[in-house]
Every structure is written in C-alpha cells, then in structure tokens.
Amino acid sequence: MAPHAGLVHLKEYDIRDSNVELIGTNLDHRVKYNSAATEPAWNDGCVGIEPGLFIWRIEDFAVVPVPSEKYGHFFEGDSYVVLHSQKTTSKDPDNYDSDTAKKLIHNLFFWLGAHTSQDEAGVAAYKTVELDEFLGGAATQHRELQASPSDDFLALFPRLTIRRGGVASGFRHVEDAPEVNITTLLRVFKHHAAFGGRDSVMVYEVDPTWRSLDESDVFILDKGDKIWVWQGRACSPMEKAKAAQVVHDMTLAKHVDVEVVTQTESRSRTVVRELGGDSDSGGDGGFHAARPVRASAASAEEDSAVRKLFRLSDASGELTFDLVGEGESASGGYLDGNDVFLLHDADRAIWVWEGRGASRAEKAAWLKVAQAYVQKLQSEDGNSEVYLTPIASVREGSESAAFSKAIQGR
Template identity: 25%
Template sequence: MQVFDLSSEHEESFSNGVNGNIDVAFKKINKSYADFLMWKVENMNVVALTKDQYGTFYDTESYIIYAASPFGEPSGTEAVTRDLRGKPIEYHVHFWLGQNTTPEKSGVAAYKSVELDSILSCCSSQHRETQSNESDRFLSYFKNGYKILKINDNTNDEDEAKLYKVKGKSIPALIQIESVEWDHFRSSDVFILKTTQTIFVWIGRASCIEERRHAAKLSEEMKERLKIPNIIFVDDGYEKTTDGNIQKQFGKYLPLEKRIVLPESGNDKEETDANRGCLRLYKCSDNNGKYRVAEIKSGPLIQADLTSEDVFIIDQDLNGIWVWVGRKVNEREKNEALRNARGFVKKKKYPSNTKVTRVVEGVEPVEFKMLFRLWKTDIPNAKNLKLPMLISKFDAITMEDRLSLAAETQLIDDGSGGITLWRIKDTKIIEISKDRYAHFFSGDCYIVLYSYHTLHEEKHLLYCWIGSDASQEEINITTTKLEEIDEELGQLGFQARIIQGREPAHFLQIFKGKLTIFNGTGTDFDETGKNLKGPSQYLLKVFGSTTYSAKAEQVDFKTSSLDSNSCFILRRGKKYYVWCGNYSTGDQREIAKGFAGKDFELTLEGKEKEDFFNLLGGQMPYKTQMIKNIYDKKPARLFFCKTSPLLQVQEILFFQQSDLLPENVMLLDTDDTLFIWMGKLSTREEQRLSIQGVMHYLQNDPSKRDMNMTVIHIKQGKEPPTFKGFFCKWDSKLWKYYKTFHKLKQEIQMKNTDQDSNNGYIQQKSGYSDFDHYEKYPIPTLREPNDRLPNKVDPLNKELHLSHDDFISLFKMAYEEFEKLPRWKQQEMKKKVGLF
C-alpha cells in the first residue's frame, strides 16, 4: 500500500484566476442550454473561436472546450444549441495542450478551466488533454476529424511542401510534421506529402485500413481546396519501382538514397490494453498542511468505496488517472483536485501526457461508471423519464420494424419458429425428440438450430449451450460440430455461445419459458441418451416472470436452497409442490406453475405443512432478505478490434452504424451479451481469433466481468434486430455504396490531371503479399551476425525482412520470382548477397 505527499508545484496552475469574476469570454454560456464552445489562449487571455475554426488546433497553443448536453447524449461540432430547461445536463470542460505550447499558455488554460467550472457550480467533468493522447470523449466531438497544424500566422505558405501524418480509427486526425524528412516515417503510419503540383499519399506496410481510407479522403479534400492537380499513392518499400517521373518528383522532397523507415511501433498499445484491468484506489486528505494520498485497495471497485466527504484518485496506469470528488467536499478542494491529480502523475513517474480527469459525485460520466461493475445513479427529475413501453406482440415482423424494442428486450421473435435440437455425446451428435426439447442437463452440451420467417425470407440462428459441468473435450467437440453445421447450411451468419446460467431472452423464448436444467448428464437417467428422462426427485428454482425470462434450475434438495424472492418446484415421485416465497410476484407464481404440470400442491411461504420440510430433510435457515435490482443498466459500447496477437480494443463513444467497417471485426458490449460483428472484408484469421480476443477483453475489464457471458458471432448483412437496435439509425443499404481503400484509390487516380501519373508500378498493385507482412530492416542490419539481429528477424529467412526495393536491388528480381526458385538456388543467391 502506497502513501505519499504531493507537492503543490506543477507546470500548470489551476487556481490563479478563480476570484469570483466571470471572464467576458465565458459570458455567452447559458447553463440551461445544450452547447459546444471553444476558446484559444492568446496573450494570457481566452479568446472565443468561430464555428469554422472548431477542429483546427495548433501545436504551439492551448485551448479550452465546453460541451453541455443531456445526460448520456453526444455533443460536438455538429451539436445544436437548444434549451434543456427541466432536463438533467452533463457538462464537460477540456483543456487541450499542444506538444509545443508554453507553460504560460498551459497555465492559463488550466486555471481558466477551473474558473469555467466555478460558473457551472463545480459540477463539470474536467479533462486535461494532450496532443496525440486525446480521450475518447474528446475525439467524439469531431466526428468528421480534426487537424493539428504547426504554425498560426497569416503568411501565404501554400507553395511550401508539407508533411502530415494521418492517425485515428473512427475519427481521423491530420497532424502536421515539423519537417519533410524520412526520420519521421514508420511502417505502421500513413503520411500525406503536399507539394505544389502533387499530393503524395505514402502507405506504411503495417498501417491499418482505417487510416489508409482516411488518408485517401483527406488528400482528395486537400486537392480540391488547394487546386493541386494530382494525387499519387506510394507504397512502403516500393518507392524505387514507381514510374521514373513520379520517383523523381517524390525524391525531390524525400531523397530515396536517404530512405529510412523505422519498424512499426512497439507494443505500447498492447501493454496499455493489458493494463486496462489494473485499478488502484487512493484516498486524498490534508495532513498538517500537506496533501496526502494513501492507497486503500486494488482490484475491482464498488460504488460504496467512495464517500461523499472525501476525494479519491483511481489509478489506471497509462490508461489515465481519475479523481473523484464527493459532493460534500469544499469548493477549494474541488478546484484543486485536478492539480493534485497532476501531482500524483508526477509522483508515480507516469508520462507527462497521461490523461487526467476530475469527476464530481452525482454527475459522473459514463466512462467513469464503466470502471465499476454496478452503479446506481440518483437521476434528477426522474419523474419526467419515460416509462418503458408495454407490448405483448413480439413476432419477427414487429421486431424488425421496432429495432429499439428488439434491442431492449433482446427478442428476435415470439419463439414460434422451428427447432432442431442436438445433444453432444462423446464424439457423436444425437438429435433430441420434440417432447424432450426443454430438458437440459448440466453435464451436457447442446446445439440448437432455430428457423423463423420474416416478411421476405426464412432466417436461421445457431445456438450452442454449454452445461456448467460439461467436460472440456465435449465443449471442444460442440464448437467443432457447430462450425460444421454452419458450413453445411451455407454460413448462417449468427452463432451464439451460451454458458449455463447466462441464457439470453430469445433462447428462453424459443422454449416458451419451460427450459428446465437438471444436474448431471442425460445418461444418468437414460443410458441411451435419447429420451433424456429427468430425475424422479428434485428441487427446482424458478427464474423469471415471462416466457422470455423463465427457466428452472435444479438446486440441492434441502431447505437451505429456498429463497423468499423466488418460487420453487419440489418433486417426490409423482407428487409436486409449488413453493412461493413471500417476495415472489403473481407473474412469477404463474410461471412456476407451468413447471409442475396439472397436479400440484401450492405452498406459500410461512404456511407450509410439516411434511413439506420433512421431504427436504427438516427446517434450516435460508435467504429471507428482499433483493432489489436498483442498479443502472449499462449502455452498449462499441469497440474496434485488432488481434495481433492479443485483442486490442479502442472504444467509439456515441457510435453509429457507419463505424462498422467491412474490413474490421467489431465488438459490441451490451453488458450481458458480447456481439462480435465480422465485416465481409475482415480476414479469416481475425474472425477465427475473435473468441480468444473476447476472453482477453473480459479478463482485462477493470470492473472484472463475468467470463461466462453469452457471445454471439454475427456477419455483416446478417445482423438480427437485437443487434441493429443498439444503433440509433439502421440503414440496410448503407454498405451497398461502400468504397474500399482500393476503390477510393482508383477513383482518385482517375481524376488526376496528369494521367501519366497513374502508370507507375505502385498504382497497379492491388494488395500486399505475405512478403509485405514481415518487419523490414536496412540491408546492413540484416547482414549482421545472427546473435546481433533484431528479435523479429528470422535468421534462416533474412530476405523476408528486406523492403521490396532493397530485395530487387540485391537479387535483381521480385520476391514472387525468387519464391518459385529451387531451395538450393535460393540459398546460393542469399550467400552471394551476404544474407545466408
């Protein structure tokens, strides 16, 4: 447990200007309005920017951003100013610091942010943002992208050559580089080189498809705005095999004899992902005039860890620092909270660009609440909130028409479709008869094929259910069989993996609320495994109050298994009892009766006959405390996924359907279900590794999620309404006109004024071979002895780590030709050039 005192000396002062006076620049703010405003620090003052300046930053400057919106709703450059009187509002204040800003400017931005927070009654979330390490919320404000430029003057410098890096998955950032030199290039990056006659788009070998697409679009916008005739695409390692004229133009600014392209970035992102789950909680206090920070716990946090009288710091390592301020803390502590968090960053020796955010009790943003498994919000004006819409019709056509209802209920239809059910026994798959469909056993695995009709077509879903006592061998066989069935049926596009106890609503619906799960395996009561008879004596706990939430699970046959919140079915031979706890509802009781057949004895808690407890081995204590579900339903979250080799994720706040890119595998986390969305252009390898990636994602979730969550694989174009409904607008034709990077590239090249610029070798390349997937190094590096080679170099195949151009310069042929040669000939050539 760490304890340390914080110094009050920081590069940014957070309180110099808070004196009760409102800066004239902030007088435009109306606290009851949704709004989005930006200011820049100039001459030690803040100056309001015009709307057309939003999204353009200069790396020598400091900025302040104000975003006010209804709770849980987006803000940003496209936000409409409107009156929100009577509605709960969340306020966010960001100050953004360019990497070359001055301490004086960053200081003004810091204390003016505190001043702005004071105007908002110290109820805003305050964010310290630094260039190239912006928060997901900051990025969400600029859906069309943002720019970070080098200079801020009025001189006409359009004749100068300029180099820009393109970064960002969902939100593109165009970042100007200080000089046009090879030293800035990495194989994982994409660059735009703007010259007077040509815009060159350099595509790093290991760059991601999103940044390539962003670069194509940004270069086209730049071309039109600056009236530049041509756009040329140049691929990493192929610069010397472009058309001679293009090579000459490009080499004028980036001489090819000086070409140095560093390998792709290291494992920083993977380390950051691994640290997602590392949380430590610190309590802050004044100690004889010193500000003391003491670690009080690590691991998963609960809301009760936070107390209204105190200030706490949540340390998420490189993922950022959160400082939470209780509502009873005085204004001075609220104002100084961010400053003290910065002191904490220094004390821990974290990088200076570590994200720091201050949040206030009662108005915490969703990103903060996600650090906790459960969270209860006292919502202001709760009486104005809409009640959920009641509906009894859940047929497929209704759910396709009302996608938000499908998402809320997680129902695809009313369960009236056709079912084929198989049970896995050893290495065989046995079809189950219809009269035994709803009898499952905890030691077994099952596959369910469900078929239903919409207005225009028949659709199919594949579920696999894994019992909590199933062997790993049977689980593996079930997974294999599931894939085989899917292939035989022409890839249905919907596969759900369900662990016992985590059954989703629609799965329960197809069994009409009668799913019964017994302990053991089906062969315990029937050696053939075909009839799947149940035991003649059992105690079942009944869950749910509707057909889409109901099931019954066998529990230990004793009184201590009872619970006053639930209903139970006791069977002894042919005798059935339905026991109803004091806190069970009428609907629960009606559902419970359905598990007992026609002849049963209804038993109410407290009015049991003596023989009831005798059947269970006598009276014992059991749970009698009322359970209330008072916690917030967590909102759905969308993540970009990349598996290399572990899953890396990046969240997209306030996501929309257009964020689902066909080249990607995406993860939609709805709190109780994980949807893995597989774009049509994503690789088979990424799809194959996605389930391992999901496990890695859950393991590293800071709130320590349930590892047995339902995981559903869906393919682009096969999305069920239960997925579509999480997107505010779903357009079934969206991808009809989708343009891949190569399509965008072709269209851009066709518009070039100089059509000769399209005739280079690089413009004819349609993609990258396996050769391009290897890390590339200079020739002298690869000629070093094996014990001095970089770790990623295969000493037996050094030629794979040459760039295309270096390969041709050494071997006088392309790798594709070399690959076809006999092995002895390859080795002879490698010896000749010093790579054997």
C-alpha cells in the same frame, strides 16, 4: 526553410515539472464565479444553455472563440478550452409539466499543445476552472495533452488535425500562409479507442523527411505546386478515405496537381526522394516511424493489478493521502461523500472524485495531489510515460459515464 524557423517562442509548458494546473484553485468560489460572469466568451446566450460543442483558443491571455468550421483543427503551439454539452433525461418530481426534465451534462477539456507556452497553458487551466464555476460546478474537467489524448476527447472529433504553428510564437498558420512553396508532410492514421470506443482518424503534421514515413499509414506531401499522396502497403481503407477528404479540402483553396501512389509502385520512390531520401532509404526493413500519439491502454483485465484508489482527507486536522484499495478492491464501495478520492485507472486515466461534503481544503488540493502523485511515479521510473496519462475530475452526483466504468473496473 520552415515558416516558423528562427522565431522565438515563449517559455514552453513542461507537464513533467510544472504545476500550471494549480492556477486559481485556491481562489474563493465567489471570486471565480464573478470573474466568469463577466467573461464575454461564456456569456453568448448559448454556453451552458444549449447542447453542442464549443471551442476557444487562448490568444494573448484572452479566450477567443474558434469558428465552427475549424473545429477539430488544433495547433501544437497553442492551448484551447473545449466544452461539450449534452442533453440527458432525468426524473424531476418537482416539474409539474412533465414526468421528465431535460438537463445538460458538461465535459470540459483544456487541451495543451506540445509547444504551447506556460502562460497559455496556465490561462487555459484557469479558464477551465472558471467555466466550470459558470456551469454550476457540475462539469467533468479533463486535462488533455497533445501526445496522449483521452478517448473522451477523441470521440468529439472523427477527424482530428494537428498542425504546426501557434499564436503566441508568431508562427504562421497554414491558412494564413502566402503562396510560396513550403514542404509540408501530413500523416493520416487510425487511432484505436479502448473498451469499445469509436476509433478516430488523426491528421498530424510531421517532419518532412523520409524517416517520418510508415507503411501502416497514409502520408500527404504538399510541395506547394503539387500534392503527393503516399499510401503505405499496410494502410487501411479508412485512412485512404480520410486522406482523400483532406486533399479535397486542400485543393479547394488552390488548384494544384495531385498524384496518388502506393508504396508497392516504383514511382512511390519519387516521394521518398522529395523527402530527402535515396534508393537505399527504407532498405530491407521498410518504413517504420513511431506514431506521435500514445496508444490507448488495451483492457481493464490486463491492467487490473495496478488499479489503485486513494483517499484525500483532512479529518485528522491535516491533509492525508492514503491507499484504500488496489486491484479489484479499488471500487466505488470506498467512496465517501465527505472526502476526495484519486483513482489511478491503470495507464488509461487518473480520476479525482470530489464528495459533496468534502472540505474546501480537500477540493482545492486535488490537482496538487494528482500532480504530486504523477511526479512520484515518474521519479520511481525515469523512463515512465505516466506524465502523459489523462487527468480528469468529477463531482459526486455528476459523475460521467467514463468515470462510472473506471470505478467499476470495466
């Protein structure tokens, strides 16, 4: 029996019909900043001051730092807040000591596991808004879903590992598990980034059944007393190398036999049998299983016809949401610092740009509008996966490189 079988999980977050992103967006900025100023997680002397990567997990409504040695390891039952701060050089005429000044630019992500609870997701969303206030309101904010991570998020983790379990459910984490024989199957595969981004290798826990096998990837079967590595006939050298690293890490904690087999070897059928299969499993069609992560969109040129730019404005006395550009005309030339704009960049991302002069109502409504827009598209096509599209927001003067490319149609 799986370690989490029979346990009761809190109500799970459903991105398709929940508005947890709205938590806290109508609060006054001063209230949020005062709350942030008393949050121990942000006041460690490094956040907002030093460049680097910082990760927190939501545990019992608290923001708990993740040890740096566990960066890149996420549990599908949890929600996380991730901050990436980088130095950038900008001209600063007021700095008499130097012609340039170093400042930090920030990317903020709240990552929602497939089985996180609504409470955890809500806290992660609220704390992301709060941390942005603490950083001066200039961070690019991203909502990340386990099944559809953005390229910006994956770029932070050359090896991303998703495991089952979670804090709120009481699920047992792998590193806390006692020495018992539990069958665990990990899928190692390369995720291709769009537009010249860096490809990443993901390690993803999947159902321990032969139906999870795919001949394009590498699989690690941990039986407790032995570890098998099953290499699909079409797997890449990068996937083999990453699987070797994972197995090395696993065997540091326990000394067990490791056997590596390729799909073309007859002894590879042993792994299939260990996963409940027989001599007919895989058949003439081979082993094929859908990857648990949605692939990135291919290219801007292919999808330019569906790029759309909308304006959110209350100039008329009430909030309006109007299409101002489509296809090639959905460009930065329409951006007006007095309003908020939503860019649907094909299937790659939904961006919200906040002008400096936008009203409080316009800024407060952006997430509500983005969510309503996603739900409208979803209702128009019941099979659409538009709800998986990454959502991010930027502010005028603090645009990220990814947004700049998106608004230029690149």
